[in-house]
Amino acid sequence: MAQSFPVLLVRHAPVLLPEGVCYGRQDVALRPGWEGLASGLAVLAQGAVCRVIYSSPAMRCREMAQKLAAATGMELKIDDRLAELDFGRWEGMNWQEISRAQLDEWAADPARFAPPGGESGMALSQRARAFWQDIKDAGVPACVLSHGGPLRVLSALAEGRQPELLSPSMPQGSARLFMVAQQQGRLAEASCAAE
Numbered sequence: 001m002a003q004s005f006p007v008l009l010v011r012h013a014p015v016l017l018p019e020g021v022c023y024g025r026q027d028v029a030l031r032p033g034w035e036g037l038a039s040g041l042a043v044l045a046q047g048a049v050c051r052v053i054y055s056s057p058a059m060r061c062r063e064m065a066q067k068l069a070a071a072t073g074m075e076l077k078i079d080d081r082l083a084e085l086d087f088g089r090w091e092g093m094n095w096q097e098i099s100r101a102q103l104d105e106w107a108a109d110p111a112r113f114a115p116p117g118g119e120s121g122m123a124l125s126q127r128a129r130a131f132w133q134d135i136k137d138a139g140v141p142a143c144v145l146s147h148g149g150p151l152r153v154l155s156a157l158a159e160g161r162q163p164e165l166l167s168p169s170m171p172q173g174s175a176r177l178f179m180v181a182q183q184q185g186r187l188a189e190a191s192c193a194a195e
Contacts, residue, residue: 084147088118
């Protein structure tokens with residue numbers, strides 16, 4: 001019988017930005033009240049017997065991860081591979097201000113397209129896949145605090161399917177718990193969602 005371990009994927013709490021602003025590597029503040037969400041997450045992570053927290057280096061993730069680590073005593077590891085997509089010159093712009101032609105080009109080939117001065121979807125996918133392989137190899141119950149882009153890839157890998165770079169993201173402030181099988185690198189079928 002295959003051994004499995006829990007991995008809790010978490011998207012940071014909602015941010016204090018107007019709707020429609022493109023942000024990836026840009027540091028933005030969390031909306032007031034995020035601490036209550038982090039407290040609930042602590043209960044969920046302890047229930048899943050997580051032993052380590054992996055966090056994106058972005059302040060919006062690190063703040064939550066630090067509060068979670070303090071509340072649970074879990075080890076905190078910052079991992080650059082969990083950073084959001086680098087949108088380059090699009091950072092801080094309203095999506096409506098970005099060239100329609102460039103957005104169409106991105107939609108046509110999200111893996112190869114990179115915003116001007118930014119990162120391609122393939123680069124994001126490669127670093128998320130490398131992180132996921134390390135998680136599986138370690139086999140330690142973990143909480144992973146990141147962003148829409150990396151979590152889109154990690155969720156697909158946890159479900160045993162090919163990531164789609166433009167599929168819907170996990171909502172901000174949400175969490176999904178997966179049981180990951182260690183046997184031959186195969187993923188367990190069972191997963192459950194928790195909000």
